[in-house]
Amino acid sequence: MPLSFLAADRAFETVDDVALPFDDRDHWRRPYRPGPCRVGAAALCLLLASYVLFAAVVIALTSSVSEAGVIFGVSLLVIAAALRLLRMGVWVSARGLRHVGFLRTRTVSWGRVAAVRTVQQPVRWLGLPRTVQGQALTLLRRDRATDGALPLLTTHGADFFGRVEAFDRAADAVEAWAEEYGRH
DSSP: OOOGGGHHHHHHHHOSSOSOOOSOTTSOBOSSOOOHHHHHHHHHHHHHHHHHHHHHHHHHHHSOHHHHHHHHHHHHHHHHHHHHHHHOEEEEETTEEEEEOSSOEEEEEGGGEEEEEEEEEEEESTTSSOEEEEEEEEEEESTTTTSOOEEEEETTSTTTTTOHHHHHHHHHHHHHHHHHHHTO
């Protein structure tokens, strides 16, 4: 089964001189691979879901079907959480930039993007309240100049923890998309 979310980074590894190597630019794409922390957490969630599904089958065979249905529903929630965890990140297309979080997705059209920059600042360590010094790819919007910059990617996030070169490639790719479509 092809895993399309893993193919995004390979396109940037094969094309050195072209910043936007995709033919269909209207399709939403993540210009980097999900990090090992994110993939590992999703794999653990799916492993947990398989045990919960097995428990639902055992409960259905030995007890009531309604109790098994509740356990089956819990397993579906765990699977949905794992899939959402894999979808998290920054996605780009010719229409704009999309920041997908676990519970919330924000889409900003390129016309509303003032700048996308890499800055040195305190960043959250793996999304926890603890902050460390690192780099962040920030989004400045034209309609919210006073609110400050929204951090899109960080060097200490789940996608780039311990992979500074991958962060630099991803930040360059998102900045190239912003430069290309921000002037239209």
